[in-house]
Amino acid sequence: MTNELGPESRALLDAAREGLGPDPAAIRRMRAKIDAAIAGGAAGAVAGASAATGAGASAGASAGATAGAGAGLGAAGAAGGALAVKLGALAAAAAAAIVAVVVIARGGGGGGEAVPAPRVEVVADPRAQEQARPAAREALPGPAGAPSAAREAAPDPEIEMAPVRVEPPRPEPRPAAPQPARPQAQAAPQPQSQPAAPPQQPQPPAAAPRRADLAREVELVDQAMAALRRGAPAAALAAVRVHAAETAGAGQLAEDAAAIEIEALCRLHDPGVASKLAAFDGRWPESAQRSRLTTKCP
């Protein structure tokens, strides 16, 4: 019986370790969607606050077992500088677009007192609520590393107040321009959704449109990915072409969109795929997507 791995196995594992993780584009894409979902969750929490009376006793302690050691972590180290810049921009944009939803909730609904205030008070993007996912709500580990049965039987009240969404099918993100987060008059004005705004109305923060742009990009790339997954490459192509049109091909997720386009063309046996691949290699010679494309589109 082998107790230790041989050098070939070690070399193979070393070579594969990074590849078994997400590529930088996936990290960026997931992060953007998480941010969007968090923003939506804040709004959803407020919306559900009045129905969540007494829900405050969320039994804390989600730390798992008592393992101490800091331990060698499977650290990613994958998020590069570009990602940091993009995320920073997103965070700044989101912060700049804050709507005082928590204040509204506390003033308007008695039940809100029983619920911990959402920690992220960002603009309530209705698209983002689509990201509030049931699996996430099922997945809270119990205290002291005892996950499961009891907790599943008695769902965490905090989970219950989250916006309920049924899937499948997953709702397609709405293509329309962002709508006002909430109708309350107390909410910070959002001039972009009020065409008849008075002249003295405060201007939106400069960063806000950038956040909306990225959210839209995420939406389109998400649509395209979903189409690929359900075996609809033509629909995926349509989505990435909308992305290209709206961003003039220079969006923050242009690399992701281009990779999806190539994969879709490949599935359609489009003769133009070779030139697209060449263009992709020229524009992103170090792309982490390239190995995936090699696999998906040999």
Place this chain on the structure above:
Amino acid sequence: MPSFDEVYTAHVAFVWRVLRTFGLSDVQLEDAVQDVFLVVHRRLPEWEGRAAITTWLFAIARRVAAAHRRRAGGARTEELVEEPAGGDDTFAAMSRAQATATVFSILQQLDEDKRVVFALVELEQLSVPEVARMLDLNLNTAYSRLRLARHAFELAVRAQVKP
């Protein structure tokens, strides 16, 4: 306490690989990672450093994986089974993608109990005692699973290299 950004940046790959180790397919991974980090975002203030963060993340990821597998009805998509690399390549010539596909293919041949221990020790480089705590296993059981998994992995690697 680390910020959410710090946790995401440092551990997203760990979470991704754990989810993959639990058998989620390529098409499920991104959604599952998002689910994990939505929970992390909500619960991070309660974590308070009482356990190694990998232990906590692992517990969340394990439950998310179970939820996704339930929703998928246990069905595996064609993308879960990737083609292994050609057997006539030397490791030196193997691309990372090929190595990844090979390892992935071999891992899929292990049963889940062994695969999880093996992945946490050999890929995530956690200590066996820590893995035993994570999985609530007797230490000897963890070592036993690791030994069996290593043996199976070695045999599979030899079979891949010298068919």
